[in-house]
Amino acid sequence: MRAAIITAPQQVDIVDVQATSVGPADILVKIRACGICGSDTLYISIGGLPPRQGCMPIGHEPAGEVVEVGAEVRDIAVGDRVVVNPMAVADDIIGNGGSTGALAEYLLITNAVRGRSVEVIPDHVPYQVAALNEPMAVALHAVNQVAPRHGDQVLVFGAGPIGLGITIALKSRGVQHVVVADILPDRLEKALKVGADAVINSAEEDLAARLIDLHGEGDSMWPNRAGTDVFLDAAGVPAVLDTALGVAKRGAKLGIVAVHKEPISLDLMNVMSNELTIVGSMGYPNEIFEVTKDIVDNWEKYRVIISHTFDFDDLDEALRCVSTPGAADKVVITFD
Incomplete structure (x- = not known):
């Protein structure tokens, strides 16, 4: 699969990486949209966080579709649309120095539990809006x-x-x-x-x-x-x-x-x-899925926050947009 990796200070490359197999307690999510955060631009400027400097996956604002479910997983099914808690595994935070990032075609969620690591959203909420779940x-x-x-x-x-x-x-x-x-x-x-x-x-x-x-x-x-x-x-x-x-x-x-x-x-x-x-105030100790219901109920209001969407292949252009003062509000990357 292809994933965005910080390879050096001020350098992000879309590279082919080995997809991890899905274990009995895991799910695989096909990423449909992922927001770019100000912290992403900080990580890029310094070449990534230790110990992954020079090889750090990024992206922590994803929404996507479940495409594979381990045999032990309950209450999550193939085809479900989900938002993700990137901090569900405290020592392997998605896109924040962990082993995986959500600016990628697929994201493995280990030990997946609905309401802790992912939450299911209804079909009427666009993926771009669902990707606001983490910053909201x-x-x-x-x-x-x-x-x-x-x-x-x-x-x-x-x-x-x-x-x-x-x-x-x-x-x-x-x-x-x-x-x-x-x-x-x-x-x-x-x-x-x-x-x-x-x-x-x-x-x-x-x-x-x-x-x-x-x-x-x-x-x-x-x-x-x-x-x-x-x-x-x-x-x-x-x-x-x-x-x-x-x-x-x-x-x-x-x-x-x-x-x-x-x-x-x-x-x-x-x-x-x-x-x-x-x-x-820092992060979201309890709010990651508390906010989801309001996004579902008022998704058209939340959509106003998005100023730009870019295809994954145009990631460089998207990052330039984000780093230009006053040029953008929320930028979201979309995937085919």
Whole structure:
């Protein structure tokens, strides 16, 4: 079979690899679609993760069709359409330094258990949309971490795939008012399409003033604080944290799901005096298939997140698109 392998820094090749035989507890999935993640571009830039530098399979956002099932596997059948938990085997994470990647024609799922390693999806959900399952689980975990209430007012920084997924998750659980901030008009239009109640172009508007206009004034010992209850950082730039903490009222929460590559200083007097809560979010300890039902029920809304699809043979072009700032939102690779 053919698979995408990182062979050197800044180099990915589609190569022929030996397909692994299916054991009695395993299933074989023909990949139909696989998203490209920002972490994929990081792995490519450094030539892969140890100990697989120079020979690392990539891809961890797959959806596909079951084509072979081991004799001991239950509740999974040939022909089932499935999404995959790439972290089901903790010491062999798919596409993240493990022995296999999902940017390949086939993916072997060892010790396959429905609800743990894969979940079956209905036929009406396009494979490209189903491939959003993994990143949308990341978004859902970020929402679960801040535990918003129905009456809360929320600001999401960043209208990329994770920010849009957060917006959908917030509205799916009935959060009263969700504002999304970004600097790209096209992304803000998508935020409105997936359910945001309002958007702020922070390159053109005074974000603090606009947020106070939308959410009212919040209680604080400092002036000019907004009535926003929860802030979520899906942008990953230092200015976001400065802005959020500068406008946060007493008792507000700030959730961090975006990757910050450099240390950031915080005004701890502000954190203390306003009793702010800062919560980190990483991965999806329990959400990988919790999000699947919402994708099934609202797949047309999730489809808005996809900006580009490329055939597997055009992987180089797809990776160039992903690595060009502002050129793409979610890029998905499709397979014949």
